[in-house]
Amino acid sequence: MPELPEVETVRRGLEAAVVGRRLTAVRVTGRRTVRRQSPGELVARLEGRLVERADRRGKYLALPLDSGEVLVVHLRMSGQLLHVLEPDRVAPVAHTHVVAALDDGTELRFVDPRTFGEWYVTDEVRPDGLPEEFDRFGPDPVAEGLGVARLRRQLAGRTMPLKAALTDQRIVAGIGSIYADEICHLARVAPDRRVSTLSAAEERALARAIDSVLAEAVRLGGSTLSDARYVNLTGELGTYQSRHGVYGRAGEPCFACGRPVERIHFGARVAYCCRHCQH
């Protein structure tokens, strides 16, 4: 499922394929993708506009336009953005909900079987060109950096389980279930630990693990699970799944100690971890 590394990989694809291009025609065919405004309104605010930048905060993509507005795209669980070089020769696949023609004859297509993904255009824009509603997010570890001091501030006064904190976009932006589990494993802290009980050394280990796991995952183009749902803009798979230490590996040996990885439940959550390495 697209988390920060996957969305960052898509952002880099958009930078190459879409930035500097004009949207000549936009078709919305799905019923649920555009729900913040009417599809007709979204189309009217996109057609003829030049895409000036490709930005990202957390799992959200933001494409500032020459109108001063911003196109926001969220892939949610199953959304894919695909850049099609020869649209006349490549029929849209099933579950294609938005098609945007670019002024170089290529197309940007949005495919989303589970229809959770979303497109909208907003004119409530900050001086940095991102939507005002992005103010609610915590720091993005890749776009803005996150040191241990900032992490400690973000966790201050909270008692929730660590995985709940890591996946709370107001605390840190961009981490979902897969990377939260991998970060906890690398930092050797259990995902169900209450954040109020973390030692200074554990906070340092977590800050380092957040940086290294996300940086390496971005370097490898994100994780594509066996359902092959996540691909980048040109249809390539990510390869970070080969580095997963715990996620989806219940019963398989922990790379560090050889004991079986467990799939644990706490509250309504699930996490993969090694009870021997993580405390």
Next chain:
DNA sequence: AGCATCACCTGGCTGC
């Protein structure tokens, strides 16, 4: 305010 829980949605998998 902070935290837990639930609804949303549908393709695909599991198990009978």
Next chain:
DNA sequence: TGCAGCCAGGTGATGC
């Protein structure tokens, strides 16, 4: 083989 039931999981609403 068919099908019911469940799971995936980020986000926002709700309730405590």
